[in-house]
Amino acid sequence: MLKASGNSLRFGLAAVALAATLGGCATGKTWSYDEKAEVNRGSQQHKMIVAQPGPGVYSNKDMSDYVAAVGGKLAAVSGRPGLKWQFTVLDSPRPDAFATRGGYVYITRGMLALLRSENDLAAVLAHEIAHVSTRDALRAETHGNILGLGTLAAAVAYAPAALLVPQLALAPAGASMAAFSRRDELKADEHGAEYLRRAGYQPESMSAVMDIVASIEAYDREHSRSPRNGWHRVFASHPSPDKRQAKLGDTGFSTHATGDPEFLARLDGLEFGSGKRTGIPSDSRRYFAQWNLMLEVPDDWTASANPEKLWLFRKDGKARMSLERTGTGTTGDLCEALAPFAKDASLTELQRASDSGVQSCTGFARHSTRTIFRKHEAVWRIGIVARDDDPGARYVYRGFRAKSAENDSIFLSIARSAETLKEGEEPPKPTVLRIRRVQEGDSFATLAKSARGIPNAEAALRLLNQRYPSGELEVGQLVKVIE
Numbered sequence: 001m002l003k004a005s006g007n008s009l010r011f012g013l014a015a016v017a018l019a020a021t022l023g024g025c026a027t028g029k030t031w032s033y034d035e036k037a038e039v040n041r042g043s044q045q046h047k048m049i050v051a052q053p054g055p056g057v058y059s060n061k062d063m064s065d066y067v068a069a070v071g072g073k074l075a076a077v078s079g080r081p082g083l084k085w086q087f088t089v090l091d092s093p094r095p096d097a098f099a100t101r102g103g104y105v106y107i108t109r110g111m112l113a114l115l116r117s118e119n120d121l122a123a124v125l126a127h128e129i130a131h132v133s134t135r136d137a138l139r140a141e142t143h144g145n146i147l148g149l150g151t152l153a154a155a156v157a158y159a160p161a162a163l164l165v166p167q168l169a170l171a172p173a174g175a176s177m178a179a180f181s182r183r184d185e186l187k188a189d190e191h192g193a194e195y196l197r198r199a200g201y202q203p204e205s206m207s208a209v210m211d212i213v214a215s216i217e218a219y220d221r222e223h224s225r226s227p228r229n230g231w232h233r234v235f236a237s238h239p240s241p242d243k244r245q246a247k248l249g250d251t252g253f254s255t256h257a258t259g260d261p262e263f264l265a266r267l268d269g270l271e272f273g274s275g276k277r278t279g280i281p282s283d284s285r286r287y288f289a290q291w292n293l294m295l296e297v298p299d300d301w302t303a304s305a306n307p308e309k310l311w312l313f314r315k316d317g318k319a320r321m322s323l324e325r326t327g328t329g330t331t332g333d334l335c336e337a338l339a340p341f342a343k344d345a346s347l348t349e350l351q352r353a354s355d356s357g358v359q360s361c362t363g364f365a366r367h368s369t370r371t372i373f374r375k376h377e378a379v380w381r382i383g384i385v386a387r388d389d390d391p392g393a394r395y396v397y398r399g400f401r402a403k404s405a406e407n408d409s410i411f412l413s414i415a416r417s418a419e420t421l422k423e424g425e426e427p428p429k430p431t432v433l434r435i436r437r438v439q440e441g442d443s444f445a446t447l448a449k450s451a452r453g454i455p456n457a458e459a460a461l462r463l464l465n466q467r468y469p470s471g472e473l474e475v476g477q478l479v480k481v482i483e
Contacts, residue, residue, distance in 0.1 A: 118262075279305070301414075321381075325395060365382045393420050
């Protein structure tokens with residue numbers, strides 16, 4: 001897993017911890033191992049990753065095929081060429097790359113946007129392949145470097161940073177996570193560099209990618225608006241990009257910063273920032289194409305849509321909510337229509353309201369369970385809204401961690417803002433990367449004016465073009481712009 005150090009942002013989520021129960025419990029310095037079980041668990045985790053209310057798979061077949069081809073070349077010369085490796089591009093604006101057990105490797109479109117050549121891409125994939133090939137995660141678990149976390153959805157959605165997520169391993173619901181050691185990270189760099197050499201790529205690319213990590217780290221220190229939490233402190237002892245470059249430098253590696261025109265051409269048209277799944281920005285609202293829906297999403301929340309539900313998460317992890325349609329053409333009393341959505345929970349404190357052409361019925365859903373030790377009651381906010389100007393469209397929301405009055409009002413406010421795009425209205429288009437030549441008079445400041453909906457646009461352009469925090473453009477060079 002590639003990463004920045006200390007309290008800075010990291011990219012590259014770690015390979016998921018191989019459970020000791022795969023082949024027997026780990027004891028002392030020895031452990032048993034079952035490759036078939038590893039592959040089976042990896043397949044299960046892959047299904048969860050693409051199905052969870054997180055980023056989902058990026059729907060660009062050409063890019064997916066290209067990433068798979070590069071990854072396949074590296075996997076073939078790795079320490080485990082016999083695995084059935086699978087490479088997936090995730091539809092997330094956050095620059096991440098990670099691998100799960102069994103040969104499943106993931107990279108986000110946000111990570112692709114920061115790269116400058118096929119050598120860079122190969123370096124990122126080679127590092128993740130190395131973690132799987134050397135079974136670092138199982139060693140981390142054996143040595144007790146375990147970090148508890150809730151669900152996969154939480155790992156994806158509760159990212160505590162505006163642009164990146166911290167260096168964490170994804171795991172299925174209820175599973176543990178392994179924090180890799182400094183030694184594992186350095187070894188993955190070295191093994192990855194060797195895979196690059198064997199596959200015909202420049203081995204110094206592993207060191208060159210550390211330039212990108214260092215830029216991300218600097219960007220985060222200056223522009224991240226999200227609160228820190230314990231996730232970052234867990235990895236405070238991991239090696240910094242400088243130290244990792246120095247280690248690679250001991251073997252004669254050096255950095256390079258040239259852009260590959262053929263690779264950059266592949267990035268032309270790549271969605272940047274919030275996309276179709278996370279909502280296309282449109283003034284203060286976001287447009288979700290799958291639902292043909294405009295929705296107010298607060299700045300400190302993220303969103304992710306699938307065909308069944310639209311999920312929203314507070315970036316600090318303190319609340320989440322889901323939104324779903326009741327079905328077209330539904331009529332009748334709102335509170336009566338809400339009852340079936342509570343299922344086996346009881347509805348309490350129902351309240352009807354009508355304001356600014358929006359009707360609502362809200363309440364609390366309560367579900368009690370009892371064990372031999374204690375009684376547990378789960379409580380969540382539930383509600384249904386309908387617009388007077390679109391009576392056939394009703395939306396049910398469920399708000400979790402709803403005990404906070406602040407969260408409760410946000411849940412209802414988001415749900416009330418749901419509005420179907422009217423016939424004939426032009427839907428917003430996603431922001432994309434474009435590759436073009438620098439012309440006389442171009443600067444990052446002038447190019448930033450076309451980067452609609454992108455916070456800190458000039459700084460983001462510098463980061464994309466490896467000119468952060470300073471440095472200017474040269475006439476005639478290729479540049480990534482945001483349009």
